[in-house]
Amino acid sequence: MNNIVLLPVLIPFIMGVILILFRNSPSIQRFISAVTAFAMLAVSIYLTYIIYQNGITTVELGNWPAPFGIVLVGDLFAGLMLILASIVGVACLFFAFQTIHSEREKFYFYPFYFFLMTGVNGAFLTGDLFNLFVFFEVMLIASYVLIVIGGTKYQLRESFKYVVINIFASMFFIIGIAYLYSVTGTLNLAQLGERVGELEQTGVLNVVAILFLIVFGMKGALFPLYFWLPKSYYGPPAAIAALFGGLLTKVGIYAIIRSFTLIFTHNPDFTHNIILALAGFTMFFGVLGAVSQFDFKRILSYHIISQVGYMVMGLGLYTPLAIAGAIYYIAHHIIVKAALFLFAGATQKITGTTDLKKMSGLLKTHPALAWLFFIAAISLAGIPPLSGFFSKFALILSGIQEERYFIVFVSLLVGLLTLFSMMKIFVYVFWGKPSLSEEEVKKTKLAPLLWPVAPLVALSIIMGLAAEPIFSFSMEVAEQLLDPSIYINSVLKE
Amino acid sequence: MEILMIITVGVLVSVATYMILTKSLLRVVLGIMLLSHGAHLLLLTLSGLGEGAPPLLGEQAEAYSDPLPQALILTAIVISFGVTAFLLVLAYRTYKEHKTDDLDELRGSADE
Numbered sequence: 001m002n003n004i005v006l007l008p009v010l011i012p013f014i015m016g017v018i019l020i021l022f023r024n025s026p027s028i029q030r031f032i033s034a035v036t037a038f039a040m041l042a043v044s045i046y047l048t049y050i051i052y053q054n055g056i057t058t059v060e061l062g063n064w065p066a067p068f069g070i071v072l073v074g075d076l077f078a079g080l081m082l083i084l085a086s087i088v089g090v091a092c093l094f095f096a097f098q099t100i101h102s103e104r105e106k107f108y109f110y111p112f113y114f115f116l117m118t119g120v121n122g123a124f125l126t127g128d129l130f131n132l133f134v135f136f137e138v139m140l141i142a143s144y145v146l147i148v149i150g151g152t153k154y155q156l157r158e159s160f161k162y163v164v165i166n167i168f169a170s171m172f173f174i175i176g177i178a179y180l181y182s183v184t185g186t187l188n189l190a191q192l193g194e195r196v197g198e199l200e201q202t203g204v205l206n207v208v209a210i211l212f213l214i215v216f217g218m219k220g221a222l223f224p225l226y227f228w229l230p231k232s233y234y235g236p237p238a239a240i241a242a243l244f245g246g247l248l249t250k251v252g253i254y255a256i257i258r259s260f261t262l263i264f265t266h267n268p269d270f271t272h273n274i275i276l277a278l279a280g281f282t283m284f285f286g287v288l289g290a291v292s293q294f295d296f297k298r299i300l301s302y303h304i305i306s307q308v309g310y311m312v313m314g315l316g317l318y319t320p321l322a323i324a325g326a327i328y329y330i331a332h333h334i335i336v337k338a339a340l341f342l343f344a345g346a347t348q349k350i351t352g353t354t355d356l357k358k359m360s361g362l363l364k365t366h367p368a369l370a371w372l373f374f375i376a377a378i379s380l381a382g383i384p385p386l387s388g389f390f391s392k393f394a395l396i397l398s399g400i401q402e403e404r405y406f407i408v409f410v411s412l413l414v415g416l417l418t419l420f421s422m423m424k425i426f427v428y429v430f431w432g433k434p435s436l437s438e439e440e441v442k443k444t445k446l447a448p449l450l451w452p453v454a455p456l457v458a459l460s461i462i463m464g465l466a467a468e469p470i471f472s473f474s475m476e477v478a479e480q481l482l483d484p485s486i487y488i489n490s491v492l493k494e
Numbered sequence: 495m496e497i498l499m500i501i502t503v504g505v506l507v508s509v510a511t512y513m514i515l516t517k518s519l520l521r522v523v524l525g526i527m528l529l530s531h532g533a534h535l536l537l538l539t540l541s542g543l544g545e546g547a548p549p550l551l552g553e554q555a556e557a558y559s560d561p562l563p564q565a566l567i568l569t570a571i572v573i574s575f576g577v578t579a580f581l582l583v584l585a586y587r588t589y590k591e592h593k594t595d596d597l598d599e600l601r602g603s604a605d606e
Contacts, residue, residue: 130566137573144580156588157600160519163584167526167577168514174533174570181563182540 004050005059005074007043008082008121011036016114026105030097033110037093040117041086048079056480056490058127066127066492067191073127073491076477077327081124081254084331087459088246088338089117094452095342096239099349104150104237112149116142116243123251127491129180129187132255133173136219140166143248146240147232155235162232169218176211183208190491193262193484202267209264209271213256213278220252221305222312223281230289230301238345241297245304246338250330253311257326260315261481268318276316280410283309287417296344296354296429299421300337303380306414307333310395313407317398323478325394328471332387332463336380339456343373346449347429351436356425361434365441368450370430372457377426379460381419387463390471499539506532519585519595526581530574534567 015036022028051057056075060066093113100109119139126132144166148159181187183204184195196205218225229249233241256275264271286306293299311333314326344354346369351359363370379386392415399408434441463470480486506528513525546557589595 130569134569134573137577141577141580144577144584148584151587151591153591156584156591160581160584160588160600163577163581164514164522164526167574167581168529170573170577171526171529171533174530175536177566178533178537178540181537182542187562187566 002050002054002057003059004043004047005057005072005125008040008047008086009072009118009125011040011043012114012117012121016111016118019111019114020108023106023108026102029105029110033093033113034097036114037086037090040121041083041090044079044082044086044121047074048076048083050074051076051079056487058491067186067188070131071127071188071190071491072125073189073487074125075487076473076480077254077258078124080327080331080473080477081250082121084250084334085117085120085124085247087456088243088334089113091338091342091452091456092239092243092246095242095345095449096237098448098452099239099345100237101150107149109146109149112142112145113243116146118142120247120251124254127189129177129189129192133170133177136173136251136255137170139248139251140170143244147236147244149240150237152235158231158235162228165218165228169215172211172218173215176208176215179204179208179211188491189258189262190488193265193488194492196263196266199266205264205266206270209260209267210274212259212264213271213275216252216255216259217278218252220249220256220312221282221308223278223285223309226282226286226305226308229305230293230298233301233304234295234297238297238341238348241301242338242341242345245300245341246334249304249308250311250334253308253330256312257315257323257481261323262484262487265484272316272318275312276404276407279309279313279316280407281309282306282312283414284410287414287421290421291417291424293421294356294428296347296356296425297341298354299356299425300340300344303340303418303421304337306418307337307380309414310392310411313399313411314395316407317395317402317404319398319402320475320478320482321394321401322398323481324471324474325391325398327474327477328387328394329391331470331474332379332391332460335456335459335463336376336388339376339453339460340373340380342453342456343369343376346446346453349449350441350444350446356428359429359435360432361430361436363430364434365436366446369446370426372450372454373430374426376457376460377422378419379457379464381422382415383419385461385464387460387467390464390467394471394474495543496539499535499543503532503536503539506535517597519589519597519600522597523578523581523585527574527578530570530578534570534574537567537570538563 051074059072061070119135122135144163221229283306290299290302310329311326314322348354379388382388382392396408510525510529513521541563546559547555549558549561
């Protein structure tokens with residue numbers, strides 16, 4: 001029992017409610033939200049430290065014992081995700097201060113920003129399938145508002161589809177919960193993990209597992225279900241797109257990894273092989289989409305899809321090394337992807353467009369932006385000293401050990417195509433003759449745009465250089481995930 | 495009773511699917527509403543339509559019905575109510591901005 005586990009959910013929720021009161025004074029809103037974001041970062045780091053020291057930490061709400069009441073469970077995986085979420089939260093918030101339109105700011109941008117964080121953090125911490133659904137909905141409702149805030153024609157059109165698709169998936173979530181409850185008679189994740197192992201009805205459980213894979217796969221943009229992502233993420237301003245690109249799909253991936261290491265471990269030959277096949281398709285078609293596009297934000301959106309594939313590939317291989325690689329990859333991707341989206345926002349602020357063909361030559365006028373972008377881009381593509389390399393290396397190594405050569409081939413090919421499309425951005429945006437006149441260059445100040453992004457790029461470099469301690473941490477997370485009895489015992493206290 | 499409920503759920507889900515596949519914005523919203531009703535009824539039915547006494551009222555009854563699914567459905571209904579309200583407003587604004595409620599005309603094109 002440790003009540004600190006509650007704080008990552010409570011802080012953004014309470015501060016979000018308070019922020020509603022200050023609708024008409026942006027400076028107070030900015031101050032409160034900056035303080036809140038840093039407080040969340042501090043709390044999540046401290047919480048992870050406690051989890052690392054004392055093992056899995058749980059809170060039983062209202063002192064109802066575990067299988068009957070609601071529990072919040074902080075294990076290492078959840079702690080890591082909390083830290084990553086709050087890092088991205090801080091960076092995007094400070095970028096939003098620079099770029100967000102003042103009308104958008106007035107229409108409750110900051111409150112919904114923190115409600116989104118409430119949902120995300122809650123989804124990471126919850127130990128109960130139905131509360132996972134509730135926190136998903138909290139997150140999604142906030143994301144509906146954030147994606148449509150501003151109300152341009154394009155945003156309205158695409159967010160209607162985004163909302164309908166997500167509600168559709170949520171209804172399937174309820175149907176999945178209904179099936180699982182009728183089979184096992186519980187919704188507590190730990191008890192589910194225990195009972196699924198004892199049950200003999202693997203046929204029904206396979207159906208339920210695939211149903212949940214569809215639900216989470218729709219939120220996490222897996223192969224047949226990713227079609228909504230590029231268009232929806234194109235609409236909102238860069239700070240919001242970065243938050244979505246960094247965090248939202250990863251919540252779906254978190255749910256997949258959590259449920260397929262804890263609950264549906266009854267028949268890995270069936271379920272995890274399907275996941276592996278989906279991973280291959282997701283990677284390949286995502287990167288094909290990225291290669292075909294000529295728009296900064298759209299390329300990045302398609303890259304989200306292809307890289308989700310790598311994370312799920314780690315789960316599909318289902319060995320400690322592969323899961324550790326997937327976790328490392330999630331950490332790397334959340335940071336680098338948010339940074340890249342913020343770069344897209346910065347170039348959009350400078351040139352006024354995201355179309356690659358309409359801009360060129362920023363290397364001469366904005367060298368700092370260009371080189372920071374270059375680092376982030378090659379990190380995404382997986383060039384050695386940076387964080388992208390080590391995470392992919394672990395995945396590929398484990399794929400070779402497991403003799404799944406085809407998926408290894410696909411992932412190497414996708415890495416090459418990723419490099420190609422990132423270089424396409426670099427060539428179009430930064431090389432060539434400068435397209436801006438001197439006055440236009442001086443009009444936008446670069447430094448305030450770069451400050452929120454630079455720490456993310458630095459983190460990517462640090463994660464590459466300090467690969468060994470971070471990798472051993474990922475190994476510990478993976479071992480904890482692959483031994484569900486630790487989780488089950490610490491929640492049910494047997 | 496269970497058979498009847500399951501058939502009702504099936505009818506609701508199939509009608510909802512039909513509505514979601516139509517072109518009009520409003521019909522899609524109605525379809526989503528029906529689908530959520532179907533999902534809620536399914537949750538209630540699958541967790542067993544018990545014939546026991548209400549829980550927590552006395553300890554003499556032969557059997558108690560399970561309160562959990564009802565609590566779950568209550569939460570789910572509130573959520574789907576809120577989301578539907580949001581979706582209706584969104585559909586209305588989309589209609590006002592684009593002057594059409596035909597989803598075919600709301601399709602995206604690559605060069606925007």
